[in-house]
Amino acid sequence: MTVQPRTALPQPEEIKAVPVRHPGRWVATGCVAVALAMFVNMLLTNPAFQWEFMVNNMFTPPVLTGVRTSLLLTVLAMVIGVGLGVVFAVMRLSPSPIVAGAAWAYTWFFRAVPRIVLAILFGNLGILYATFSVGFPFDQQLLGLLGFPDADARIFGVDARTIGAGFIAGLLALALSEAAYMAEIVRAGITSIDPGQTEAAQALGMSRLLTLRRIVLPQAMRVIVPPTGNETIAMLKDTALVAFVPVTNELFFQLQAIGNRTFQVFPMLVAACIWYLAMTSVLMVVQHFVERRFSRGVAGAGGAG
Amino acid sequence: MNDVPMVQAERVSKRFGHVEVLKGLDLEVARREVLCVIGPSGSGKSTFLRCVNHLEQIDSGRLWVDGELVGYRQKGDRIYELKESEIAAQRRDIGMVFQRFNLFPHMTATQNVMEAPCRVKGLSRRESERQAREQLERVGLAHKADNYPVQLSGGQQQRVAIARALAMEPKLMLFDEPTSALDPELVGEVLDVMKQLALDGMTMIVVTHEMGFAREVGDTLVFMDDGAVVESGPPTEVIAHPQHERTQSFLSKVL
Ligand SMILES: Nc1ncnc2c1ncn2[C@@H]1O[C@H](COP(=O)(O)OP(=O)(O)O)[C@@H](O)[C@H]1O
Ligand SMILES: [Mg+2]
Numbered sequence: 001m002t003v004q005p006r007t008a009l010p011q012p013e014e015i016k017a018v019p020v021r022h023p024g025r026w027v028a029t030g031c032v033a034v035a036l037a038m039f040v041n042m043l044l045t046n047p048a049f050q051w052e053f054m055v056n057n058m059f060t061p062p063v064l065t066g067v068r069t070s071l072l073l074t075v076l077a078m079v080i081g082v083g084l085g086v087v088f089a090v091m092r093l094s095p096s097p098i099v100a101g102a103a104w105a106y107t108w109f110f111r112a113v114p115r116i117v118l119a120i121l122f123g124n125l126g127i128l129y130a131t132f133s134v135g136f137p138f139d140q141q142l143l144g145l146l147g148f149p150d151a152d153a154r155i156f157g158v159d160a161r162t163i164g165a166g167f168i169a170g171l172l173a174l175a176l177s178e179a180a181y182m183a184e185i186v187r188a189g190i191t192s193i194d195p196g197q198t199e200a201a202q203a204l205g206m207s208r209l210l211t212l213r214r215i216v217l218p219q220a221m222r223v224i225v226p227p228t229g230n231e232t233i234a235m236l237k238d239t240a241l242v243a244f245v246p247v248t249n250e251l252f253f254q255l256q257a258i259g260n261r262t263f264q265v266f267p268m269l270v271a272a273c274i275w276y277l278a279m280t281s282v283l284m285v286v287q288h289f290v291e292r293r294f295s296r297g298v299a300g301a302g303g304a305g
Numbered sequence: 306m307n308d309v310p311m312v313q314a315e316r317v318s319k320r321f322g323h324v325e326v327l328k329g330l331d332l333e334v335a336r337r338e339v340l341c342v343i344g345p346s347g348s349g350k351s352t353f354l355r356c357v358n359h360l361e362q363i364d365s366g367r368l369w370v371d372g373e374l375v376g377y378r379q380k381g382d383r384i385y386e387l388k389e390s391e392i393a394a395q396r397r398d399i400g401m402v403f404q405r406f407n408l409f410p411h412m413t414a415t416q417n418v419m420e421a422p423c424r425v426k427g428l429s430r431r432e433s434e435r436q437a438r439e440q441l442e443r444v445g446l447a448h449k450a451d452n453y454p455v456q457l458s459g460g461q462q463q464r465v466a467i468a469r470a471l472a473m474e475p476k477l478m479l480f481d482e483p484t485s486a487l488d489p490e491l492v493g494e495v496l497d498v499m500k501q502l503a504l505d506g507m508t509m510i511v512v513t514h515e516m517g518f519a520r521e522v523g524d525t526l527v528f529m530d531d532g533a534v535v536e537s538g539p540p541t542e543v544i545a546h547p548q549h550e551r552t553q554s555f556l557s558k559v560l
Contacts, residue, residue: 200407200466203358204421204473205397208389214424218411 085182170242400470460491
């Protein structure tokens with residue numbers, strides 16, 4: 001096949017065609033504009049909103065403490081959730097059926113029980129144990145067998161009814177349930193990586209752990225990061241559930257308390273929407289930059305080079 | 306000099322489930338020898354290479370590399386499985402090059418090459434990076450040192466993969482169809498690097514269908530079929546006068 005030289009042809013003139021009309025789009029645009037106008041009109045004219053009252057009350061010190069508590073809970077629950085999630089994901093992929101089975105049972109339980117139930121349940125764990133303590137398992141029983149009836153080997157303990165216990169219980173409810181979801185996300189990320197990558201690393205003499213840390217997880221990040229961003233945003237919203245533990249210095253509880261006390265419930269609910277909207281918007285911006293950071297070395301991604 | 310063979314396989318068998326893939330394979334590779342392996346698809350060539358560095362565990366027979374059992378330790382009559390760290394230590398001395406390169410896509414060429422010397426051998430970052438650039442120079446890719454794998458052609462990627470294996474200073478190199486995934490015009494540059502490596506005295510097992518390479522560089526040519534060695538000998542002889550009927554019919558298809 002030969003290609004005709006095109007130099008002989010004159011430059012074709014620019015096409016001047018009548019564009020296709022899109023009447024449907026115009027109708028839709030009109031509907032949206034009308035709905036928007038009605039909505040704004042309602043916001044401005046309906047007396048139930050009490051804008052001035054809302055603005056005056058949504059930045060009071062207890063509310064700001066609530067914002068801080070909710071953010072702190074989000075960060076801590078996600079850090080623990082991601083860390084434990086990686087551990088459970090690796091356990092799920094273990095060749096040992098006992099280890100893999102234990103991780104499966106964990107995710108099964110924490111994905112099955114609603115978070116609000118977990119929050120109330122963890123708040124009531126004080127019924128099981130008066131103190132949460134860290135030490136050796138079955139220490140009292142074992143030491144009893146050895147002839148020390150009242151001894152134990154606890155390293156430190158927290159009384160279940162002390163001030164911080166509610167916060168810890170709420171944090172654990174959120175973090176442990178998050179770990180179950182993160183385990184599934186991390187596992188999907190790990191299994192998405194070509195097994196040839198692991199083989200190449202092993203052929204170089206890298207250990208299983210080193211291969212995971214240096215080769216598999218960094219590549220799996222591209223699959224893991226976007227859903228983790230969504231999980232973080234969901235977590236921020238779910239911190240409202242720790243009010244049921246109860247943890248009272250949390251954002252939603254504080255706003256509602258003001259509403260109940262002043263009989264202005266509705267404006268404070270709107271204030272809650274605005275606070276959560278603002279905080280999740282910040283998280284979405286962060287998510288965007290984190291995702292860009294983890295797409296290095298991928299064809300078509302701006303990060304390469 | 307040491308006259309223990311570099312690789313010795315005695316009646317090596319390997320099953321996947323009920324399928325016997327290697328059926329009592331016998332093979333020996335001397336020091337500084339280049340052994341080329343040919344055979345039809347599915348005859349167990351890749352599986353054998355993967356057994357040599359214990360990516361697969363053999364079911365029976367014995368396999369030694371440099372006089373050491375692969376994956377096991379023998380004490381008297383008993384055989385003990387090696388720990389993961391001991392297996393990793395054995396693999397350090399065996400380089401492997403894959404058909405599909407398997408470069409780490411999130412690392413530049415230099416980072417690919419320096420990863421194992423730095424993390425496994427414990428060389429300093431500076432020293433492992435210096436050596437990595439030296440290895441890339443050796444395969445003619447000094448100018449691509451800071452590129453990511455996606456920015457390299459197939460031939461360049463495979464040369465980086467060879468440099469990555471060489472950076473661990475292996476005593477044995479395994480090549481599993483290193484040029485099969487390449488466009489024809491890129492095959493030559495990879496074979497040239499391998500040829501130079503052979504001239505430098507590296508012990509190599511090369512699974513390949515490049516008969517020209519086998520003839521020119523190989524010391525021995527092995528024809529494998531159905532999980533066993535059918536025929537072996539000097540490449541020119543095996544190619545010109547195949548003794549076995551199955552070798553004849555295979556060669557008539559690839560030549
Ligand atoms: N991990 C595995 N699981 C099950 N069967 C396998 C596996 N690896 C290889 N096989 C089978 O073993 C046989 C030999 O494969 P292979 O060693 O790759 O052959 P070759 O490299 O000579 O083409 C093939 O039939 C293949 O399907
Ligand atoms: Mg193969």
